Amino acid sequence: MNKDLLLWDQTIFRDEQYFELDYLPENLLHRDSQMRSVMFSVAPALRGATPLNVYCRGSPGTGKTSVVLKVFKELENTTQKVIPVYINCQVDSTRYAIFSQIFKKLFGYPPPSSGISFKKLFSQIAKHLVEKKKVLIVALDDVNYLMMSKEVNDVLYSLLRMHEVVPGTKVGVIAILSDLTLDMARDLDPQVQSVLLPEEVSFPKYSRSEIRDILSHRVKYGFYPNVVSDELLELVTQYTEETGDLRVGINVLKRAGLNAERRASKIVSREDVEKAYEGSRYIHLNYTVRNLKKEEKVLLKCIIDSGKYEMMSGELFECFKGNTGLGYTSFYEMVNRLEGLKLVNVDTTGKGTRGQSRLVSLKYDPKEVEKRLDI
Numbered sequence: 001m002n003k004d005l006l007l008w009d010q011t012i013f014r015d016e017q018y019f020e021l022d023y024l025p026e027n028l029l030h031r032d033s034q035m036r037s038v039m040f041s042v043a044p045a046l047r048g049a050t051p052l053n054v055y056c057r058g059s060p061g062t063g064k065t066s067v068v069l070k071v072f073k074e075l076e077n078t079t080q081k082v083i084p085v086y087i088n089c090q091v092d093s094t095r096y097a098i099f100s101q102i103f104k105k106l107f108g109y110p111p112p113s114s115g116i117s118f119k120k121l122f123s124q125i126a127k128h129l130v131e132k133k134k135v136l137i138v139a140l141d142d143v144n145y146l147m148m149s150k151e152v153n154d155v156l157y158s159l160l161r162m163h164e165v166v167p168g169t170k171v172g173v174i175a176i177l178s179d180l181t182l183d184m185a186r187d188l189d190p191q192v193q194s195v196l197l198p199e200e201v202s203f204p205k206y207s208r209s210e211i212r213d214i215l216s217h218r219v220k221y222g223f224y225p226n227v228v229s230d231e232l233l234e235l236v237t238q239y240t241e242e243t244g245d246l247r248v249g250i251n252v253l254k255r256a257g258l259n260a261e262r263r264a265s266k267i268v269s270r271e272d273v274e275k276a277y278e279g280s281r282y283i284h285l286n287y288t289v290r291n292l293k294k295e296e297k298v299l300l301k302c303i304i305d306s307g308k309y310e311m312m313s314g315e316l317f318e319c320f321k322g323n324t325g326l327g328y329t330s331f332y333e334m335v336n337r338l339e340g341l342k343l344v345n346v347d348t349t350g351k352g353t354r355g356q357s358r359l360v361s362l363k364y365d366p367k368e369v370e371k372r373l374d375i
């Protein structure tokens with residue numbers, strides 16, 4: 001028997017949980033200052049006072065959710081006075097749904113399925129907080145989903161002015177935003193802004209060496225020794241840096257490991273990684289396309305329909321204008337945003353005025369983009 005081959009009951013994974021996307025690492029590398037800032041803002045709650053509100057801002061896969069969940073875990077381990085509630089706004093995207101989740105966390109069961117009015121839901125939550133002397137902290141992850149539906153003002157207003165309706169309630173909000181074209185300071189009603197006044201915590205993209213550090217940690221604990229060479233770790237790092245999203249690297253490692261196992265190999269090969277990347281790179285595409293505005297999708301569709309997968313920006317603008325009725329400023333902003341999201345490349349070597357002769361090209365296979373556009 002070839003001893004280099006894996007037996008059917010053997011595995012190269014020491015612990016597969018290190019490659020799960022919801023795995024919360026014990027140590028969040030390179031996010032000390034963000035951890036400190038969020039902890040500092042919520043610290044007043046430990047003393048029974050109202051915490052500062054926080055606004056975490058950064059592109060996808062830069063550790064925002066992980067930092068907030070880590071702080072929540074610490075809070076729950078430290079005190080009974082604070083009730084942290086994590087809301088995924090993509091799932092719970094209305095004020096009623098969000099308050100139902102808060103109710104469930106406070107009481108341990110959901111509000112009656114027969115349905116109660118929002119007013120009643122609100123007052124039961126507030127009453128409970130006052131009676132039990134608890135401070136409520138609500139994390140609104142992917143708050144852009146509330147901003148698109150304009151629900152955000154109602155949600156924040158209800159949370160942050162709860163103390164005016166029911167004196168004695170203490171509530172803090174942590175808003176997490178990964179759509180960098182939106183801005184809480186600009187896109188909220190002035191009345192809401194005047195009560196939110198958040199501490200902004202920014203999450204820059206990880207540098208190449210930071211990505212390498214984080215991924216090598218996963219390799220060390222997730223695989224047995226020598227399964228992934230340094231050279232291949234570098235390749236995965238490079239792929240991850242191209243999308244700027246750590247999820248891609250983590251998923252490439254997992255898939256590459258599975259590819260190796262399928263070949264009954266005890267080590268991961270370059271082909272295993274390259275094949276894995278073909279699947280994993282679309283994680284970023286799925287996430288970003290889903291969050292685009294309709295007009296941005298139209299812009300991508302114009303490039304796809306041209307059949308060339310790249311277009312001069314003047315020509316692209318004509319198509320965009322024809323389909324949306326929007327002007328050049330919106331177009332210019334959207335192209336920049338799509339570039340920032342790493343969906344298109346913009347070649348700025350052209351000589352035209354106001355960037356009219358920039359070459360805009362798709363970074364992904366047009367067929368893969370089109371499948372996800374949903375317009």
Ligand SMILES: Nc1ncnc2c1ncn2[C@@H]1O[C@H](COP(=O)(O)OP(=O)(O)OP(=O)(O)O)[C@@H](O)[C@H]1O
Nearest residue numbers: 021023025028029060061062063064065066178246
């Ligand atoms: N500093 C870090 N150390 C270790 N793992 C990390 C770190 N930052 C992020 N990760 C991992 O990367 C993945 C994405 O992180 P996370 O969900 O926190 O990012 P995010 O900024 O909230 O993304 P999004 O905006 O897309 O929701 C997770 O699997 C997480 O475990």
